[in-house]
Amino acid sequence: MTPLVVVLNVTLCFAGFAALALSLDRHHREALAGRVPAGRVLPLRAAGWALLALSLAGAVAWEGLNFGPVQWIGALTGGALLVVLVLSYRPAWLRPAALLALPLGLAVVPAILLAFAH
Numbered sequence: 001m002t003p004l005v006v007v008l009n010v011t012l013c014f015a016g017f018a019a020l021a022l023s024l025d026r027h028h029r030e031a032l033a034g035r036v037p038a039g040r041v042l043p044l045r046a047a048g049w050a051l052l053a054l055s056l057a058g059a060v061a062w063e064g065l066n067f068g069p070v071q072w073i074g075a076l077t078g079g080a081l082l083v084v085l086v087l088s089y090r091p092a093w094l095r096p097a098a099l100l101a102l103p104l105g106l107a108v109v110p111a112i113l114l115a116f117a118h
Contacts (some may be wrong), residue, residue: 002062002063002116004112005058005059005062005063005071005112006071006074006075006080006106007108008055008058008108008112009055009058009059009071009075010075010078010079010105011033011079011101011104011105012051012052012055012058012079012101012105013052013075013079014078014079014082014083014097014098015051015079015099015102015105016047016048016049016050016051016055016079016093017048017052017080017083018048018086018095018101019043019044019047019051019096019098020044020049021043021083021087022098023036023040023041023045023048024036027091027094030087030091030092031087031092031094031095032092041093052076055072055075056068056069056072059071060072062112063107078113
């Protein structure tokens with residue numbers, strides 16, 4: 001298990017779960033002080049599921065079919081826990097944290113590729 005792959009998977013899962021949470025009226029109201037617009041629900045849900053699927057694909061690609069899904073389930077748990085904590089204590093931070101998690105997670109991809117190339 002490579003720590004960089006774990007960082008990538010947890011950040012992608014966090015961003016995915018944050019998008020799914022923001023597609024719900026209750027969480028959108030808490031985080032952004034307003035109802036979710038009807039035209040934004042589907043893109044948020046699609047982005048959330050796509051990020052979770054991308055996390056699974058990355059885990060399987062870098063860790064293989066034997067350990068990749070196991071690591072992915074751990075990343076799902078970690079990402080979901082972080083979203084729950086942010087929504088519980090600082091809901092207004094959810095959107096900025098998710099937008100920060102994406103570039104942070106993708107920033108480790110070159111390091112992962114270099115590590116697996118050697």
